[in-house]
Amino acid sequence: MDKLFILLLLPVVSSVVLLFVKNIKGAKWFALVASFIVLALTLPFLFSFNPTAEVQFEQSWQWISSLNINFHIGVDGISLPLVLLTNALTPLIILSTFGKNYSRHLYSLILLMQMGLLLVFVALDAFTFYVGWELALIPIYFICALWGDGDRIRINLKFFIYTFFGSIFMLVAIIFLAQQTPENSFEWASFTALNLSSPVQGWLFWAFFLAFAIKIPIFPFHTWQPATYTHAPTPGTMLLAGIMLKMGTFALIRWLIPIVPAGVTAYGHLALLLSVIGLVYASIIAFKQHNAKKVIAYSSIAHVGLISAGIFSWNQAGIQGAIFQMISHGLSVVGLFFIIDIIQRRTGSIELADLGGLASAMPKLAIAFLVLVMAAVGLPLTSSFVGEFLLLKGVYTENVWFAVFAGLTIIFSAVYMLRLFQKCMLGSVNPKWAHVEDIKGFETVVLIVVVFFVVYLGILPGGILNISEASVANLLEQVSF
Amino acid sequence: MGAIITLSLLAILILYLGLYKAEKALLPVTLIGLALALIFELRLWGENPEPLFHGMVLFDRFSVVFSIACIVLSGLIVSLSKEFFHSLKAHVAEYYALVIFSLIGAIAITSYHNFAMLFVGIEIMSVAVYILSGIRKVDTYSNEAALKYFIMGAFSTGFLLFGIALMYGATGSFDLSILRDYVTDNTSSISPLFYAGISLLLIGLCFKVGAAPFHFWTPDVYDGAPTMITTYMSTVVKVASFAAFFRLFDFVLTPLDAYWTPVLLTIVVITLFVGNITAVMQNSFKRMLAYSSVSHAGYMLFAILAIGPLASNGLLVYSIAYSLASIIGFGALYIVKRDVGSELFESFNGLGRKNPLFAGLLTVAMLSLAGIPFTAGFIGKFMMFSAAMSQYHILLLILAAFNAVIGVFYYLRVVVHMYFKNAEDEFVLQISPMHMTIFVIAFIGTLVLGVYPDVLTSLM
Secondary structure (H helix, E strand, O other): OOHHHHHHHHHHHHHHHHOOOOOHHHHHHHHHHHHHHHHHHHHHHHHHOOOOOOOEEEEEEEEEHHHOEEEEEEEOOOHHHHHHHHHHHHHHHHHHHHHOOOOHHHHHHHHHHHHHHHHHHHEOEHHHHHHHHHHOHHHHHHHHHHHOOOOHHHHHHHHHHHHHHHHHHHHHHHHHHHHHOOOOOOEHHHHHOOOOOHHHHHHHHHHHHHHHHHHOOOOOOOOOHHHHHHHOOHHHHHHHHHHHHHHHHHHHHHHHHHHOHHHHHHHHHHHHHHHHHHHHHHHHHHHHOOEHHHHHHHHHHHHHHHHHHHHHHOOHHHHHHHHHHHHHHHHHHHHHHHHHHHHHHHHOOOEOOOOOOHHHHOHHHHHHHHHHHHHHHOOOOOHHHHHHHHHHHHHHHHOHHHHHHHHHHHHHHHHHHHHHHHHHHOOOOOHHHOOOOOOOOHHHHHHHHHHHHHHHHHHOOHHHHHHHHHHHHHHHHHOOO | OHHHHHHHHHHHHHHHHHHOOOHHHHHHHHHHHHHHHHHHHHHOOOOOOOOEOOOOEOOOHHHHHHHHHHHHHHHHHHHHHHHHHHHOOOOHHHHHHHHHHHHHHHHHHHOEOEHHHHHHHHHHHHHHHHHHHOOOOOOHHHHHHHHHHHHHHHHHHHHHHHHHHHHHHHHOOOEHHHHHHHHHHOOOOOOHHHHHHHHHHHHHHHHHHOOOOOOOHHHHHHHHOOHHHHHHHHHHHHHHHHHHHHHHHHHHHHHHHHHHHHHHHHHHHHHHHHHHHHHHHOOEHHHHHHHHHHHHHHHHHHHHHOOOHHHHHHHHHHHHHHHHHHHHHHHHHHHHHHHHOOOEHHHHOOHHHHOHHHHHHHHHHHHHHHOOOOOHHHHHHHHHHHHHHHOOOHHHHHHHHHHHHHHHHHHHHHHHHHHHOOOOOOOOOOOOHHHHHHHHHHHHHHHHHHHOOHHHHOOO
8 A cells, every 4th residue: 555545544543443442541642652653654755755846655546436536645845844744743732632631532533633634735636635624624623612611612613614614615616627627537737727717717716715714714714713712622722723724825825826826816916915914913913812822823813814925925935935834833833822721721721811920930831932932923043934034025026015014923923922921921920820830741742842843943944945845836837927 | 026026025924924913023024025125126237128018117227226225225214113113012014014015116116117107106105104104193293294294295196197197198108218209309399288297297296305395294294203204204205206306307308408497496496495594493303304304305406407427326326325314313313202202402412422322423424414525425415516517507506505504504403412512311322232233334334435435326
């Protein structure tokens, strides 16, 4: 069997096996080991990847013969970083749950989710892509609704219906596109080879854009996001913010823009504008939040706003920056949500008004937090600096004024992230929390790994940029405006 | 033909077994008989189809596949219903016999080649189900259901017969081949009688499949009839009716699609919206399933709008997917009603914790009905959408997409109750091994069809 297929199969198999592991401790370790094996199996891809534009490790099997659907998978320089991100974050997310007693079903769902996400990133056939896209929604819905808090049933129903609403029109668009191809094929290559009229592409643009914009989320389709993030359990929030929203931004690069270039010519600027509006809007709201988790949730909207702006500027710097920033944001946001989770477990609150002065009791946590805050701000030597720099360069090349407003993100994020840090960590020590325990054991491991890679990628971004360079250049050559 | 004869003899044998109080033998004998009928159908597989008995029936690939589907589904439902049948103490054999009689009708209307056979088949199938839905004599709702079903059924048969008569007036024959020749030879000079006949036939058939605005009987009948009988009605009867519907339009009326497509389009759109929007309003799981079956009729009608090989494949997959999910859905409802005593959504509270396997299976069934990938329902919906797209019914698809979203809303409701709401008591449902086996079979069927649909689509 093919290596890539095993990579997809292993999480599902582990997920099913987990249903029969009755012991909760055993389930935790089993899930962790399984996710590490998946990660280990990813590394050969990284080492034997040839940084050219070609799709590698390609596999195609006939799936539904009467509809000419193939199970077609493969990785190129654009999807490999995201595959790596997914498989690297999954063990971290699983490890981060070791402090709490979730049921074994959580781990089963996380691994199922991993498979859905991977399928989205490696799919080269629109049907395969759609299957992964929808499949990823089911586990995350259950994770958020089962272990969430507050008004979790209503919030997650909204989340599910909203995202399903977006994707069902994409399904109609996919079927339409397949109808247009000469041999009724669902292949990515035959979709991009189509030459449809501009009005048709305009309609298709919106069908796809809606699906992706809801998932990312781009203003004004973000209304499901803050509540879902805030009331989800921490592993759920990490999956959502760390990996799942990258499905949307990745799909913009892989599916939306190459398939409907004329649609992008017509509405791309509008999408760019929406991204920038969302960025500024979310930043301002983030500043007004009183709940630490909500601050990160809104900052996440701001960051992905910049990523999508970079993508819609459609040039080498913008897209490479977007890919890099997806990785960087995934890492740092998982770290930040984990820190918030630790604070909540120790103090029982994440309301900024209750917190303060935690740094004296938790110096190690404070250091990790500071590094990640710096990363979120985009300070040099952190990975976000590289990503945001490239993104802004890309947007600047496209339009100076957009770049001016998008550039505000750096100032805004400094304001709300430093405010967050200050309210949590600095200031007068609340006597209630003078003796809370600092991070220990697995918590230290997770944070060290995250901090290490945030800094490492900040200093040596070459690896990932090198992987994506040729593929992006090729894509730009193929689809230009 | 072997299958029809076997089943007729089987039903009579079952009645005699009942007479001699051999209640233990009823289910095994029924299943053996069904297996025998299945073998007879399978033997028709490779044969060159020729109309038999002066053009009365034609056992082509389409009819064989749908007959097999009906037989297998009946086997599953009979096994599922065993406990219910036997719990009623009296007249146990009659249930089995009536289900088998009805199945004979179902096979007849998937293989008819003559309007006479269509009419006879529909009557055989329906009359048995009229009795079955009213079989709980002391239950008022059951009586109401039977009466409603009977009156509505008789009414729609009137339309059907009138339509057939008008078409006979125009062509002088009941034979589908002659009707087809008439249509292809006189494309420009079709008699108005024939057109009127098509309209009346369309109305009659829409009554039978429960498409809006001719659906008013469905919710009350499905709700009032005993749950196991509802399962049979919403699966076998429905699948066979659709097969009959498709067969007629595919074989005879395709050249006249310019006439009936607008009418059918309107019916489909009304059916989708009425079924889905009303389903959202329901508080009872059973009524929700009843209205959702109306909306599924809407999706299945896509096949007739887009007649062709893709559509017949799609109809097959959709029917099987819907039937498997319905078997789990109604079966679960039967168990919950028996143990908790209510059909409301609230009675599913806390099942996720108390009966995890059962809740998991029901969840997959609901996801299949909602059309989520890796379940059969998704493949069915996808094929139907593709078929409709091949005729460029884009607006219809956009409306259908809205309906799919509404569908998710109410199918998730039972999932929400099972997993996210806590029950007041710790009462664990007692699920017999027989029920569980049927659920697991339906579950595996749903997944296999969802992951690798070629097992079915390569048949036709």
